[in-house]
Amino acid sequence: MNFDEASEHEEDADEERICSLSSPTDVPRPASASSGKDIPEPVNPGSPSAESFLADAANLEEFVLRPAPRGITIKCRITRDKKGMDRGLYPTYFMHMERDDGRKVFLLAGRKRKKSKTSNYLISVDATDLSRGGESFIGKLRSNYTGTKFTVYDNGTNPCKNLGTLLEESNTRQELAAICYDTNLLGFKGPRKMTVVLPGMNMNFERIPVRPQNEQESLVGRWQSNVMENLIELHNKAPVWNDDTQSYVLNFHGRVTQASVKNFQIVHDNDPDYIVMQFGRVAEDIFTLDYNYPMCALQAFAIGLSSFDNKLACE
Numbered sequence: 001m002n003f004d005e006a007s008e009h010e011e012d013a014d015e016e017r018i019c020s021l022s023s024p025t026d027v028p029r030p031a032s033a034s035s036g037k038d039i040p041e042p043v044n045p046g047s048p049s050a051e052s053f054l055a056d057a058a059n060l061e062e063f064v065l066r067p068a069p070r071g072i073t074i075k076c077r078i079t080r081d082k083k084g085m086d087r088g089l090y091p092t093y094f095m096h097m098e099r100d101d102g103r104k105v106f107l108l109a110g111r112k113r114k115k116s117k118t119s120n121y122l123i124s125v126d127a128t129d130l131s132r133g134g135e136s137f138i139g140k141l142r143s144n145y146t147g148t149k150f151t152v153y154d155n156g157t158n159p160c161k162n163l164g165t166l167l168e169e170s171n172t173r174q175e176l177a178a179i180c181y182d183t184n185l186l187g188f189k190g191p192r193k194m195t196v197v198l199p200g201m202n203m204n205f206e207r208i209p210v211r212p213q214n215e216q217e218s219l220v221g222r223w224q225s226n227v228m229e230n231l232i233e234l235h236n237k238a239p240v241w242n243d244d245t246q247s248y249v250l251n252f253h254g255r256v257t258q259a260s261v262k263n264f265q266i267v268h269d270n271d272p273d274y275i276v277m278q279f280g281r282v283a284e285d286i287f288t289l290d291y292n293y294p295m296c297a298l299q300a301f302a303i304g305l306s307s308f309d310n311k312l313a314c315e
Helices: 050-055 219-224 296-309
Strands: 003-005 074-081 092-098 104-112 120-124 137-143 151-152 177-181 194-199 231-237 239-240 247-249 264-268 271-283 285-290
Touching: 050 264, 074 271, 074 296, 092 296, 104 296, 120 296, 137 296, 151 219, 177 219, 177 239, 194 264, 219 231, 271 296, 285 296
Parallel strands: none
Antiparallel strands: 003 247, 074 092, 074 285, 092 104, 104 120, 120 137, 137 151, 151 177, 177 194, 194 231, 231 264, 239 247, 264 271, 271 285
């Protein structure tokens, strides 16, 4: 079934960063995560299932940062809670993994910080503690001033705030993803265009840490300078115009049921049939989020959160 990709202009409140996880499908995954060659590789018959992947989720902090196993699609759901005095402006987002037995497993929660000059979402592995200083703080999503470029961080220390202090490298924060939306200043309606930049993967299918010390070394800075070594560049899959419905459509294979400008699929240019992540609306405040290798739950959740943010220049 095809569903409309961009036929509605919706109310969007700012959101926090969220991650996502899901369930098994027999899909090949990119063998290498460097930007140049993402060649699909057959799935090992001995690949772990989503259930066994989840069995390791006792430590949520580790689990949400771990890339999805190759060959397994992690299926998740994001719910938006607008209840309360200011939740219309600052809703809370919750990400649950959908298990094969129908049960849902909590993974992440996110909420936009108040009194921040730019969109700034805190992400937590505790649904009740969304404070910056809390033990459950796992990362954040932050935008630039125009709301067109977002960076996903883990909970490490910002090197710019500790000048003169010798930090252990392991304590310096990592950049886990950058999300860049193309601006549309002329006001044309249509599908959003987005680029997602992820750290590359090594030969053991582990993420290569990106710990920039300045703006030039950041994921956004390197992408803008086209310095893409050990980085993965992904794009949203272009929807196709359907004359019958007079709308743009994408095939979400039943996982998305409502038209929304927020619906998208993320792919690599070398293999547009391999869906690294897809996100879409199924109810007023419920969205499905499915992700594959090399993405982890925190990266996926934060990318989903960025799509909720009000970006007037991108509408």
